[in-house]
Amino acid sequence: xxxxxxFKEDARxxxxxxxxxxxxxxxxxxxxxxxxxxxxxxxxxxxxxxxxVKVARxxxxxxxxxxxxxxxxxxxxxLQVDLAGDGTTTAxxxxxxxxxxxxxxxxxxxxxxxxxxxPIVIKQLKLGSRKLxxxxxxxxxxxSANNDIHIGEIIQQAYNxxxxxxxxxxxxxxxxxxxxxxxxxxVSYFSKHFIxxxxxxxxxxxxPYVLLIDGKLENLKSFETPIKQxxxxxxxLLIITEGISENLLRLxxxxxxxxxxxxxxxxxxxFSQYRKxxxxxxxxxxxxxxxxxFTKQYNLQSFGKLKSLKVTKNNSILVKHPDVDIREYIDxxxxxxxLKELTKQDRELIEQRVINLTGKISIxxxxxxxxxxxxxxxxxxxxxxxxxxxxxxxxxxxxxxIALFKIESEWLNNENKINKKSSDIDxxxxxxxxxxxxxxxxxxNKNNSPISLKFNLSENMFxxxxxxxxxxxxxxxxxxxxxxxxxxxxxxxxxxxxQWT
Numbered sequence: 001x002x003x004x005x006x007f008k009e010d011a012r013x014x015x016x017x018x019x020x021x022x023x024x025x026x027x028x029x030x031x032x033x034x035x036x037x038x039x040x041x042x043x044x045x046x047x048x049x050x051x052x053v054k055v056a057r058x059x060x061x062x063x064x065x066x067x068x069x070x071x072x073x074x075x076x077x078x079l080q081v082d083l084a085g086d087g088t089t090t091a092x093x094x095x096x097x098x099x100x101x102x103x104x105x106x107x108x109x110x111x112x113x114x115x116x117x118x119p120i121v122i123k124q125l126k127l128g129s130r131k132l133x134x135x136x137x138x139x140x141x142x143x144s145a146n147n148d149i150h151i152g153e154i155i156q157q158a159y160n161x162x163x164x165x166x167x168x169x170x171x172x173x174x175x176x177x178x179x180x181x182x183x184x185x186x187v188s189y190f191s192k193h194f195i196x197x198x199x200x201x202x203x204x205x206x207x208p209y210v211l212l213i214d215g216k217l218e219n220l221k222s223f224e225t226p227i228k229q230x231x232x233x234x235x236x237l238l239i240i241t242e243g244i245s246e247n248l249l250r251l252x253x254x255x256x257x258x259x260x261x262x263x264x265x266x267x268x269x270x271f272s273q274y275r276k277x278x279x280x281x282x283x284x285x286x287x288x289x290x291x292x293x294f295t296k297q298y299n300l301q302s303f304g305k306l307k308s309l310k311v312t313k314n315n316s317i318l319v320k321h322p323d324v325d326i327r328e329y330i331d332x333x334x335x336x337x338x339l340k341e342l343t344k345q346d347r348e349l350i351e352q353r354v355i356n357l358t359g360k361i362s363i364x365x366x367x368x369x370x371x372x373x374x375x376x377x378x379x380x381x382x383x384x385x386x387x388x389x390x391x392x393x394x395x396x397x398x399x400x401x402i403a404l405f406k407i408e409s410e411w412l413n414n415e416n417k418i419n420k421k422s423s424d425i426d427x428x429x430x431x432x433x434x435x436x437x438x439x440x441x442x443x444x445n446k447n448n449s450p451i452s453l454k455f456n457l458s459e460n461m462f463x464x465x466x467x468x469x470x471x472x473x474x475x476x477x478x479x480x481x482x483x484x485x486x487x488x489x490x491x492x493x494x495x496x497x498x499q500w501t
Contacts, residue, residue, distance in 0.1 A: 018069030032147030052089030085386030401439030
């Protein structure tokens with residue numbers, strides 16, 4: 001295949017242009033005064049959203065090199081979704097700021113400055129962070145949901161009831177909150193090909209059957225008839241197993257990708273004797289037989305049932321089917337934990353099993369007058385729930401981009417305190433000024449025009465309940481730096497013939 005090569009400024013200017021255009025589209029959604037973006041759909045109704053990653057995914061350019069620049073920056077959004085679930089717009093705005101403001105500096109010096117300064121910035125963010133108190137969840141969730149206090153209050157109520165939150169679409173116009181029984185397992189899918197919700201890298205099923213295996217699954221000969229019934233009825237199946245053979249995994253992936261079977265396979269949790277205890281718990285929770293023999297044919301009576309299932313890259317949430325009653329089993333476990341001959345460790349393990357079996361899940365059902373409105377609001381709920389989880393994990397920093405802005409201001413006033421190694425002060429100042437870009441864009445969207453950012457740095461955003469998750473801010477910065485390094489070190493682009501003809 002013929003190739004066309006672009007060198008130096010011919011390549012770089014188009015790469016930078018693609019980055020800038022993509023960033024402008026995404027950044028317009030930023031902050032409480034950010035605007036929505038309408039995305040046309042060739043096969044359906046247009047979609048209205050303020051979700052940065054959703055906007056980024058829909059942007060393609062006719063110019064092949066501009067498109068490459070945009071595609072590389074999209075990686076920022078995807079990395080941000082994987083690591084934090086929120087903050088995609090911040091990550092893209094930071095990446096663009098680094099690229100546009102540092103493009104005239106030597107790439108080796110840029111990398112050196114990044115390696116010296118970014119760890120210092122992250123350290124400062126952590127020093128300025130605080131723990132998120134449960135009573136303040138509504139403020140953080142509201143900000144993540146574009147300053148929608150109603151969404152913040154619903155999420156606050158959800159966390160008041162349970163620590164596991166799910167967001168679903170509602171058949172009504174109004175939002176509602178439902179409290180149900182659920183179990184969280186620290187295991188994930190065996191293959192990404194089981195994902196059916198790409199935006200969140202999740203597998204979601206309603207009322208799936210459950211096949212529970214004690215040991216490794218080598219083949220499905222013993223379960224051919226019930227699995228065929230499940231597929232023919234367009235129902236879904238969860239398989240929980242300690243391991244799965246490579247050939248069988250490839251076969252199941254093929255069936256899922258071809259649409260023949262709705263399926264997810266996850267690893268059984270725990271280890272040694274504790275794994276067997278957890279499998280017995282899951283058996284009672286789902287009503288599934290615990291299968292350890294493959295010498296006979298099984299029917300659907302041996303399969304369990306769930307009300308719903310969500311498998312993410314970090315855990316699996318199982319929602320109990322209303323037909324399954326586990327009260328007697330829980331009572332037996334509680335009685336067992338009271339035996340005097342148990343060790344402290346054994347008693348703690350049993351108590352943890354009881355907690356897992358009696359766990360609660362808050363389900364937020366998002367309504368809307370139209371499907372377009374409902375989906376836009378559901379995006380905001382999703383982002384706010386993920387942001388809250390991040391904040392509970394690592395804490396909070398001052399919001400609205402101010403945490404990064406204050407680091408930049410502090411450094412400019414105390415140059416020698418923070419960076420003593422680099423002789424290129426102009427480069428360091430340019431890099432630090434890039435940290436103001438999220439705050440600048442938020443204020444620009446508020447005033448509907450480019451502005452010179454001015455803040456009273458003595459103001460405390462914590463006192464005003466303007467807060468962001470530390471993890472979201474940290475990951476956005478790290479991901480933006482990673483992509484900026486790649487583009488700023490590029491000098492040549494090689495295109496295939498089909499890209500330039």
